[in-house]
Amino acid sequence: MPETILVIGEQQAGRLSRVTLETVAAARSLAARTGWAVEAALLGDHVGPAAQELAQTGVATVYALQSPQLIAYTADAYIAALRPWITAKQPKLILLPHTYQVRDFAPRLALALETTLIADVTGFVYDGERPLFTRQMFQGKFAADVAFSDAARPWIVTLQNGAFRADTENLAPALVETVSAEIPDDAIRIHPHEVFREAKQAVDLSQSEVIVAVGRGIKEQKNLEIAEKLAAALGADIAASRPICDAGWLPLERQIGSSGQSVSPKLYLALGISGAIQHIVGMKGARAILAINKDAEAPIFEIADIGAVADLFEVVPALTEEIQKLRAGA
Amino acid sequence: MNILVCLKQVPKKDARLALNEAGTWIREDVPYEVNEPDAYALEEALRQKEKHGGQVTVLTAGPPRAQQVLREALAKGADRAIHLQDDAFAAAGPLRTARAIAAAITDERFDMVFTGLQSDDFGSAQVGVLLAELLGWPSATIIIGIEKTESGVRVKRELEAGQFQLLDMPMPCVLTIQSGINKLRYATLMGIKQAKNKPVRQVTLLEVESSAGEPLQQIARLYVPMKQKQTEIVTGTPAEIARKLAELLRDRVRVI
Numbered sequence: 060m061p062e063t064i065l066v067i068g069e070q071q072a073g074r075l076s077r078v079t080l081e082t083v084a085a086a087r088s089l090a091a092r093t094g095w096a097v098e099a100a101l102l103g104d105h106v107g108p109a110a111q112e113l114a115q116t117g118v119a120t121v122y123a124l125q126s127p128q129l130i131a132y133t134a135d136a137y138i139a140a141l142r143p144w145i146t147a148k149q150p151k152l153i154l155l156p157h158t159y160q161v162r163d164f165a166p167r168l169a170l171a172l173e174t175t176l177i178a179d180v181t182g183f184v185y186d187g188e189r190p191l192f193t194r195q196m197f198q199g200k201f202a203a204d205v206a207f208s209d210a211a212r213p214w215i216v217t218l219q220n221g222a223f224r225a226d227t228e229n230l231a232p233a234l235v236e237t238v239s240a241e242i243p244d245d246a247i248r249i250h251p252h253e254v255f256r257e258a259k260q261a262v263d264l265s266q267s268e269v270i271v272a273v274g275r276g277i278k279e280q281k282n283l284e285i286a287e288k289l290a291a292a293l294g295a296d297i298a299a300s301r302p303i304c305d306a307g308w309l310p311l312e313r314q315i316g317s318s319g320q321s322v323s324p325k326l327y328l329a330l331g332i333s334g335a336i337q338h339i340v341g342m343k344g345a346r347a348i349l350a351i352n353k354d355a356e357a358p359i360f361e362i363a364d365i366g367a368v369a370d371l372f373e374v375v376p377a378l379t380e381e382i383q384k385l386r387a388g389a
Numbered sequence: 390m391n392i393l394v395c396l397k398q399v400p401k402k403d404a405r406l407a408l409n410e411a412g413t414w415i416r417e418d419v420p421y422e423v424n425e426p427d428a429y430a431l432e433e434a435l436r437q438k439e440k441h442g443g444q445v446t447v448l449t450a451g452p453p454r455a456q457q458v459l460r461e462a463l464a465k466g467a468d469r470a471i472h473l474q475d476d477a478f479a480a481a482g483p484l485r486t487a488r489a490i491a492a493a494i495t496d497e498r499f500d501m502v503f504t505g506l507q508s509d510d511f512g513s514a515q516v517g518v519l520l521a522e523l524l525g526w527p528s529a530t531i532i533i534g535i536e537k538t539e540s541g542v543r544v545k546r547e548l549e550a551g552q553f554q555l556l557d558m559p560m561p562c563v564l565t566i567q568s569g570i571n572k573l574r575y576a577t578l579m580g581i582k583q584a585k586n587k588p589v590r591q592v593t594l595l596e597v598e599s600s601a602g603e604p605l606q607q608i609a610r611l612y613v614p615m616k617q618k619q620t621e622i623v624t625g626t627p628a629e630i631a632r633k634l635a636e637l638l639r640d641r642v643r644v645i
């Protein structure tokens with residue numbers, strides 16, 4: 060029997076999440092090199108439609124782990140369902156998307172299986188035939204290739220959102236096998252309530268053409284004025300990285316990133332933003348990215364089309380003037 | 390309510406980092422600070438103590454230099470500290486760190502453990518969650534609100550894309566705290582003075598090493614990532630940069 064890669068997917072209200080498709084694509088690329096088989100699992104009370112969708116992604120089998128106890132996510136129920144089942148199945152590698160939900164249970168699952176987890180992986184490299192897993196370190200300033208030791212089994216790896224391209228073609232459907240998960244009543248210690256949003260968002264930046272975004276490099280609330288003047292000159296909307304919203308300098312609804320809005324403007328101007336992955340996932344869809352940052356090694360320059368290694372307090376007011384000049388001349 | 394807060398000392402955000410000779414870790418001669426979400430975890434513990442009484446204990450696993458984050462926490466109002474002190478903790482990885490912490494606190498009694506949701510160096514987002522499993526306690530992650538209830542706590546969990554969820558959970562439990570849950574305080578002069586007399590329990594690597602276990606994963610290589618995109622870097626004086634950027638915005642990006 061060849062080794063298997065088990066993808067544990069995510070579904071919401073019967074729909075497969077996009078990151079699950081990315082995870083399957085990553086599994087298939089590993090399988091192409093290693094010859095390992097790819098299988099997938101989904102958890103829920105009834106995962107039928109999502110399981111059918113998953114069955115058409117090129118995996119050999121889909122397991123639908125079902126139980127009324129899995130209707131709402133809890134780490135406790137997930138571990139109770141997965142632990143005995145995975146112990147019996149003995150996969151070589153378990154791949155999951157690095158979502159907020161997975162972050163909540165996957166480390167516990169690894170420990171319950173007496174193994175280890177390499178988190179937030181962005182790619183693979185091979186040491187001979189052995190895959191190593193690449194992940195960011197020090198907020199993206201470095202990358203590390205990480206190896207499992209011989210004693211680790213199964214390997215558990217979570218994949219960064221957007222690191223792999225999802226295949227969208229529909230392939231011949233694989234078999235969907237339903238497994239009823241036995242979860243003891245007293246296993247679940249946490250009682251989740253409904254998912255909600257705060258008061259309705261008044262600002263929708265998803266349609267913005269031009270966005271001027273400020274980060275911690277702006278230093279003080281009163282300095283926001285510099286960015287606001289630039290935004291006015293460009294007819295742009297103002298947005299921010301998380302620390303600016305945490306400090307209350309701009310409302311949460313102007314936060315860009317994994318816990319804020321995702322935008323794809325024609326131009327995204329990043330002022331004093333380092334380019335942490337949680338910010339980048341919200342703005343990398345911009346057609347052009349211009350970054351002004353005084354640190355030449357800031358990860359934002361990895362994805363910027365145009366960059367200036369400079370002090371924003373010197374460049375931004377001058378840029379505002381230049382734009383006003385060009386506008387007046389036009 | 391007795392709360393343990395786990396703190397990590399990480400390189401300062403604007404520190405210039407360089408690789409060590411072997412290319413397995415960074416050179417350690419850089420300025421350090423407390424990991425940002427951990428600072429919020431400490432603040433939250435102090436606020437809970439002010440509301441409900443009890444003690445706040447702070448813990449770090451790190452080299453001698455990491456004592457600084459304990460001192461600062463004691464100055465802000467934590468009652469006592471535990472330092473798992475060894476150079477090996479700097480790059481120990483999440484699993485061994487969590488095991489060492491669990492071993493160090495077996496004789497302690499806490500109602501809750503708070504950690505930051507992830508560290509700025511490894512960024513694995515695992516230690517708090519692993520600690521919960523090792524202690525046999527429930528856990529919840531990315532927490533941005535905590536209210537005590539009759540039977541435990543009601544916590545607010547941040548989800549993706551601006552969504553949230555409330556959870557009811559019993560104590561003891563482990564919570565990993567998100568930045569922005571509260572507003573941080575500064576240490577007072579009085580606090581700094583008092584901190585000098587607060588107890589710090591030292592734990593050696595030897596005491597916890599057997600519990601930490603063998604490393605199940607290793608960093609084979611650390612390196613500066615390859616650039617994926619061609620960036621046009623504009624240079625010159627600030628005035629020249631501004632002019633060139635404006636021209637690019639007009640001619641290339643066409644937003645002027």
Ligand SMILES: Cc1cc2nc3c(=O)[nH]c(=O)nc-3n(C[C@H](O)[C@H](O)[C@H](O)COP(=O)(O)OP(=O)(O)OC[C@H]3O[C@@H](n4cnc5c(N)ncnc54)[C@H](O)[C@@H]3O)c2cc1C
Nearest residue numbers: 274275276300301316317318319331332333337338353371
């Ligand atoms: C679960 C989770 C969810 C998150 N969600 C989000 C999210 O939705 N959105 C988000 O943005 N972040 C999010 N974060 C936080 C993220 O990891 C980063 O901490 C954050 O994006 C950093 O913001 P920043 O770039 O403004 O600050 P920093 O990382 O501190 O960067 C500041 C930058 O400013 C530069 N600078 C300083 N002074 C100047 C100057 N005078 N001129 C020019 N440049 C200067 C510095 O060189 C530095 O690069 C999340 C984190 C986690 C763990």
